[in-house]
Amino acid sequence: MNVELPRSDTDELHRQATQKVMRHLLPMMIGIYFLSFIDRTNVALAKTAFEAQLGISPAVYGFGAGVFYLAYALLEVPSNLLAYRVGPRLWIARIAVTWGALSAAMMFVQGEWSFIALRVLLGIAEAGLFPALMYVTTLWWAQKDRTVAVGWIYTAPAIGLIVGNALGGALLQLDGLGGLQGWQWMFLLEGLPTVLFGVFLFFTFPDRPSEASWLTAREAEVLERSAAGGAASHYSHDPHTPSKEWLSALKRPTTILMGLVYFLNQVGFVGLYFFVPSMVQQMHVTNPFIIGLLSSTVGIGFLLGILILPRLHRHVTNDFVFLGGVTTGLVLSSALFMLVLSPSVQLALFVATAFFAGGILPSYWSVSMKRLHGIQAAAGLAFINTIGLIGGFVGPYLFGLVERQTGSSASGFGIILLTAVLGLALIPLLARAFRSEPAEPEVGEAEAPALEP
Secondary structure (H helix, E strand, O other): OOOOOOHHHHHHHHHHHHHHHHHHOHHHHHHHHHHHHHHHHOHHHHHHHHHHHHOOOHHHHHHHHHHHHHHHHHOHHHHHHHHHHHOHHHHHHHHHHHHHHHHHHHHHOOOHHHHHHHHHHHHHHHOOHHHHHHHHHHHHOOHHHHHHHHHHHOHHHHHHHHHHHHHHHHHHOOOOHHHOOHHHHHHHHHHHHHHHHHHHHHHHOOOOHHHOOOOOHHHHHHHHHHHOOOOHHHHOOOOOOOHHHHHHHHHOHHHHHHHHHHHHHHHHHHHHHHHHHHHHHOOOOOOHHHHHHHHOHHHHHHHHHHHHHHHHHOOOOOHHHHHHHHHHHHHHHHHHHOOOOOHHHHHHHHHHHHHHHHHOHHHHHHHHHOOOOHHHHHHHHHHHHHHHHHHHHHHHHHHHHHHHHHOOHHHHHHHHHHHHHHHHHHHHHHHHHHHHOOOOOOOOOOOOOOOOO
8 A cells, every 4th residue: 555655754754765775685685796707817817827828818818808798798789688587686596606606626727728618607697687686776876876875886896906916816826725826716716605695685685665574665665666766667566578579679770889888898807807917017026915905006096986986976967967077087087007117107007097987877877877777777787798808808809919029018008098088079079969858757866865975
């Protein structure tokens, strides 16, 4: 039974309920994305060992690092439609268990072909995780609160780059223990916890507010109404929804252009964090732990970006002015990196580049969600992520080719600069597409106040 409350009471009830979601649900979302990021990027620390011990060249390494994203991309939309159909809890738990097992199996890499095969399987297993988390966001948070919620989710990969690089560097020093190489211990000990966390999620992660034991019935109702913008049709969970409803989301100019902007971002940013340990090593650093520690500067910049920029975004009325300003910052930081030779300044520019390239990501997703609801959100957000993931394949591959030609991993910053300039050129087109597309009511705009950061 729906009980109408005065507006002030509804606002307060929504605020209290959202704070509960932040305490109970968000840590699980951050935790699973944190583990996924460690498992997909720890291969960067094994690059040198792969070259020396297994004969894997920089170009093949770049291809293998990136092919994960290609396999992920090919199954992105069908995977998220399954998440919509069976529920996020079951699907996210399944993803975690299978990819954790495959990540641990990376310890059995013998050469180029086994490396590429396991990276492909890892991408297939993890396909749909991030868009499933974004879909969950549309079910639990009002539109005004989503930039901050997504920003907190993005703390996971940022912390993953900080902790994962240092942890991976430490695990590499187990070299020879039990007859295993250090990189084998790293894959094993970082993959198994993901399997255990997936089992935990299966028993604890609620699909929607009405299933959360830690919410009252009124709290669950106000969350669902605010997430759906007061329109039940946006929230309806019908597994037999006609395909034309979700296909229409894939054809929207805003969806396609947002995907292209995200693609360019991922070419540069993914290439950066897969090759930053090599860049640090070419600064004449030899200790594996120190390499991992200095590589974490990218994670520090990323973390600062996703903690600061989403909160600044909420005070800028024009989304596209904000996106343009942040992208301009990325252009300047990457251009400056190519002009300086001092390692200490370059380490500082790792931070600055990751601040802009990573910190802008929550804003991308918040803007994308303004036009997508229900199954269109499941399909449209997955499609945007699919295009971006192709960038995740292209980026490391291009970085590897550039390193092979120049002998310098740092030459990849030219790719970051180029993609940033192209992304900046697309933002006015994206703004025009949003203005020309019929706007639906912004989700949660009338139902709830914005969440305090």
